[in-house]
Amino acid sequence: MTTRNATARSAARTTPGTYFLSLTVENVRCFGPSQTLALSDGHGRHAPWTVILGENNLGKTTLLTCLAYFGSVAHAVGNLQKSDAPKPHLWEWISGTGTLLRDADGDQGRLQAVIALSRGAKKSAQAEIEIRRSGFTINPDARIPQSFTFHYGASRRMPQGESLAEYDDRVGIFLDDDVALRNPENWLLKADYNARLHGPEAERFATFAERVRDALSSILPEVAEVQIRAAEEPGGSPRVEARTPDGWVPLRRLGFGYQSQIAWLVDFASRMFERYPDSPDPLAEPAVVLVDELDLHMHPRWQRQIIGYLTDRCPNTQFIVTAHSPLVVQAAAGANIVLLRRQGDHVVIDNNPEVLENWRVDQILTSELFGLESARPPQIEAPLNERRDLLAKPKLTSRDRARLAELEAQIGDLPAGESAEDRRAMELIRRAAEKLQSDA
DSSP states (O other), rough: OHHHHHHHHHHHHHOOOEEEEOOOOOOOOTBBBBBEEEOOOOSSOOOOOEEEEETTSSHHHHHHHHHHHHHHHHHHHHHHHHSSSSOOOOOOSSTTTGGGGGGOOOOOEEEEEEESSSSOOOOOEEEEEEETTEEEOOTTOOOOOOOOEEEEETTTOOSSSOOOOOOOOOOHHOOTTTTTOHHHHHHHHHHHHHHHTTTTTHHHHHHHHHHHHHHHHHHTTTTOOEEEEESTTTTOEOOOOOOOOTEEEEESSSSSHHHHHHHHHHHHHHHHHHHOTOOSOOOGOEEEEESSSSTTOOOOOHHHHHHHHHHHHHHTEEEEOOOHHHHHHHHHOOOOOEEEEEETTTTEEESSOOOOOOHHHHHTTTTTTOOOSSSSSGGHHHHHHHHHHHHSSOOOOOHHHHHHHHHHHHHHOOOSSSSSSHHHHHHHHHHHHHHHHHHO
C-alpha cells in the first residue's frame, strides 16, 4: 500500500458511509413477484463490488435505475421535511416512476432498499416506495438517509459543447440518452485556473486536480501523463492533453473508449470534490457508484484491470455495475456476482450462481453465467459434435471412417494451450509426433 493511499484510507475512516445492503423489487418491469438483489458481503456490511450479469433485456439497467431512484427520493423527502406544507403523503416528486410498473394492467409496484447508516452497518434503515401510474407514495416520516449515489448509464459521453454540464437529475442518466456528463476538460481547466489564483482553496484545487490527472494516466491504457497545455498564442485557450505513444493528444482526439471512461471518471471525481470539501483525498471518501455496462468500449486487457484500479483509488466506494464480459467477472475476485434469469413470464435474481474462482475465460463463458455451449468457433461446433458421436461408437464402419476423415478435414487443427508459447510448444510436439510416425 502506498503512503498516499494509506493516508487517504485513514482520512476517509473519519467520515461515515451510507451504502446499500439490498434492493427488493415487486411488479417492476420484467420482475413480477418480489425479488431481492443482495448487496452485502454476507457479514452485515456492504459489498464493495456487485457485478450484475444476464442476457439483454433481463432488467440489469432496471435494477440500477431503481437504486438511483432512492437517491432522488431521499432528496425529495429531505426537502419536504424542511417545508411547512402539509405532509400526508409525498406524490410525484420524480417524473417517470410510473414507467417502472410491470404491465398496463397493474397499477401498483414496490421498491424497498435496506441502507446501512454507518460503515460497520450496525445501524440500517428500510426505505419503501409504493409506485403508481401517477407517481409514487412514501411515508414522509420515513427515515431515508441521504445516499451520495452517482449514476452512469450506457450512453455516458463527453459533452460536445464548451459549457460545464450541471445536469444533476439522479436518474436522468439512465432514462435519457441525450444527457451529457460534466465536461472533463472544462473541469480540469477550471481547477487549474483556481489553483493559480493563490486563494484559500488554491492548494486544494491543485492537489486534487493532480490526483485526478494521475488517476487518469494510470487507468487509461498507454496514457503516460495528462497535462494542461497553456495557450500557444495571445487570445488562445489552454487545453488538456494526454501523452500517448503517438505524442501529446488532446482529450477530444482520443478514441471513443477513452473518452467514455474519462467522461464518467472526471464527472465522479468533480462531484466528490464538491461533496467532501474538507477531505485531503475526496476520492477515498464514501460513495455509491452505479455504472451500466462497465466494460463498454473497453479492450479485453483494460476490462481485466479496471476493477483493481478503481478499488485502489476509491477504497470506500460501493460499486454496483452491470457487465457482459467474462473478463470483468474473472477480475472481480471477492465481488458479489449476481445472475438474472428468465423464469416463465418474469425474471428472477440469482444471488448465488456457481463460484468461478481461478477459472479461465473460456470456462467462465461456458458456465451458467454466460451459458455458451462451447468456447470453440460456432462453425465447427456441429462437426465436433458429430465427430464425438462417431468416436463414441464401439465399432466404426467403412462409411463411418470416411465420414470421420471428412470431419477431420473440415475441423482442421484445434489449438491447445492457454498462451501463445503453449500453443507453439504443442505444435512442435505435434510435428515431432508426425515425423516419428512417418519414420516408423
